[in-house]
Amino acid sequence: DVKVTQSSRYLVKRTGEKVFLECVQDMDHENMFWYRQDPGLGLRLIYFSYDVKMKEKGDIPEGYSVSREKKERFSLILESASTNQTSMYLCASVGDRDRLGNSPLHFGNGTRLTVT
Amino acid sequence: QKEVEQDPGPLSVPEGAIVSLNCTYSNSAFQYFMWYRQYSRKGPELLMYTYSSGNKEDGRFTAQVDKSSKYISLFIRDSQPSDSATYLCAMSVTNAGKSTFGDGTTLTVKP
Numbered sequence: 747d748v749k750v751t752q753s754s755r756y757l758v759k760r761t762g763e764k765v766f767l768e769c770v771q772d773m774d775h776e777n778m779f780w781y782r783q784d785p786g787l788g789l790r791l792i793y794f795s796y797d798v799k800m801k802e803k804g805d806i807p808e809g810y811s812v813s814r815e816k817k818e819r820f821s822l823i824l825e826s827a828s829t830n831q832t833s834m835y836l837c838a839s840v841g842d843r844d845r846l847g848n849s850p851l852h853f854g855n856g857t858r859l860t861v862t
Numbered sequence: 863q864k865e866v867e868q869d870p871g872p873l874s875v876p877e878g879a880i881v882s883l884n885c886t887y888s889n890s891a892f893q894y895f896m897w898y899r900q901y902s903r904k905g906p907e908l909l910m911y912t913y914s915s916g917n918k919e920d921g922r923f924t925a926q927v928d929k930s931s932k933y934i935s936l937f938i939r940d941s942q943p944s945d946s947a948t949y950l951c952a953m954s955v956t957n958a959g960k961s962t963f964g965d966g967t968t969l970t971v972k973p
Contacts, residue, residue, distance in 0.1 A: 750905070776958075777958055777959075779960065781963075786965060787965065788868075788950070788963045788964055788965035788966055789906075789950065789952075789963040790963075791960055791961075791962075794960055804960065836905055836906070838905075840958045841958065842958070843957070843958075848908070848911040849894075849911075849957045849958035850896060850908035850911055851896075851898075851906075851908070851952075851961060853905030853906050853907070854905050855903070855904055855905045856903075856904075856905055
């Protein structure tokens with residue numbers, strides 16, 4: 747089974763702090779994604795990466811950056827945390843088609859970040 | 863206007879009921895249609911994965927895609943309390959590409 751591990755389940759940070767959210771996958775997947783999930787707004791794509799050192803902006807990249815130095819690790823960085831970045835952050839990876847011919851996203855269990 | 867609109871819910875049904883969950887979309891380039899289930903304090907997990915129009919059945923779950931109407935549905939037969947979760951529809955243009963999600967529908971199945 748694919749495992750996507752997010753380093754923290756809960757995080758509390760102060761406004762203005764630099765925050766790192768780490769994500770590691772163990773299936774040699776090429777593509778990795780960062781989403782945030784908010785009530786009434788669903789999952790919104792922040793950034794994604796199709797390969798090491800490659801990154802592309804998603805729908806809401808403002809205030810965030812990412813780093814992909816190794817294939818298995820995709821980090822989300824909040825340069826200067828603000829209260830409107832309080833949210834659930836979900837990392838996901840996807841690879842080639844599985845034995846059923848599908849290529850679903852495999853999600854971690856999320857990091858709930860609170861910025862005070 | 864959002865690219866993907868999902869019936870908001872919440873839905874509460876008795877055990878054994880048939881449940882219908884629905885999404886509409888505006889981007890005609892979407893070709894891959896997914897349903898994810900998310901339990902509380904967990905990440906979403908794939909339930910159904912469909913390419914293009916048609917039906918797909920897996921046990922008690924049936925996914926329908928009507929590309930002409932830009933409408934997708936998930937049916938759950940003989941619903942169980944263990945089906946209580948948030949259901950998210952998702953769509954993508956390419957296989958393994960970025961997905962666009964609906965807001966989710968929270969379902970409660972009462973014993």
